[in-house]
Amino acid sequence: MSRRGKSTFRRMNALVLGLVTVAAGAVVPLVVVGGASTADAALRKRVDTDYTLLRRAPRSYVIGTAYRDWTVDVHGEQDAGYRWARVHGDLNSCLWIYSGALSGDAAQADSCGAAATMPVEQFTNGQIGGSDTDGASVATVAGANCATWDGSHIRGYGNVRPWEVPSAPSAPVDGQVAVGQTVQWRYVSRDGQWVMVRDPRAGDTEGVGQQGWYFIPRDCLPAQLPS
Template sequence: MTSISDDHVKVHFRMEIDEDGWPPASVESLWAVDLGDGTVRLDNTPWFVRGVASEAADGRLSAAAGLMHTTLATWPWHTTGNQQPGNQHTLLRRSPASYVVGTAYRGWTVDIQGDPQGGYRWGHIYGDLNSCLWIYDGAASGDEAHANECGDPVTMPTSEFTNGQIGGGTSDGATVTTVAGSGCATYDGSHITGYGNVRPWAVPTTPSAPLNTQVAIGQTVLWRYVSRDGRYVMVRDPRGGSTDGVGLQSWYFVPRGCLPATLP
């Protein structure tokens, strides 16, 4: 694949999952070059989509080839490896200005559904989440038409993404001192490895987007809630930046073992 430029867009192929659960996803997203004439040229190799080469010569595809093309809210490039974002992320919430349930990074695609509500938009988040969540309105750009995949906007109940343990007040967590418990990893021998996403509503959770946090074992964070399966805790690091992409990421997940057995 060539380096990502402003001419690159994400294209999405909808796939039907068979009775054996294959392929393992209903959508495969690929980078492509926008040729400016209603067609695109694929710029990386699909894992699951079949028959692409037979649809058009030289990898050139159009809507006639059965392609579902959405560029809405596609950031122009993607950072890989451990995320240490400056203004490269935006938080995902269960409802406008409510609990943080994940993070989207530059290079991800979001299909926006409906009008802004309280500064947020309801949409289908791709990346490593592939879920319908609320995203900060200022992080979304683009105007391509697409199908409504999420239905009407909803608020995810806390019972869906927590095990019932919730810390703090209406908008922030409760202070707790970190510990070196079971499963609590560090990247330099002292500072905790966090995660931008774990899919807290899933059982089991799946950590992704590792973060080299600023929090050393023995320092404090503000814990917000424990994931539904009890394996991770959403925390806020007051040393970080703002909550929606400016400065270092301050909301993220840490393994449950990084906090004491009894939470305040």
């Protein structure tokens, strides 16, 4: 990837949150932004960065992570730099992925159908923190199910399938957040077991090195979450 491409990638992927925060309990219809699928509408690509964040819509909430060399079948045209795609790896789900993190162009049959936005209530339990640009700051705690990877730093996960009940954690992240340190929390998964957070210590490393957005157990945060 060129220097200019990397810079664009960091800027685009830094826009982690939705343009509009949806109030808890609001009914959000499934938004279709593409046409009907065709037999050979997809291209098979692979992730060629350390990781790339997956979203419910272009430039919207992060709902997972794809990692280097994962296979991705993209469909349709770009939308704000993102592609509707079937993400393989440990997900095998149709989500939005940043186009600049992908390479390859082998023809592949369409397996996702029309592009869509995942409703907020489909992947959260209604608890949403922060603003359109970041999560809300909160100190971590040593709850019953808050595991660490080295005795002090919280074990996170790149994926938990927050839209499923029960959720299914995968892709462990050995984060830099020690118990007692703060994170920026964004939302609680639909089953109430996980929280999407941003680790301020990760810095501006979108796509390279330690990822800053990932899931941690709900028990790693206090019972009352600040808004």
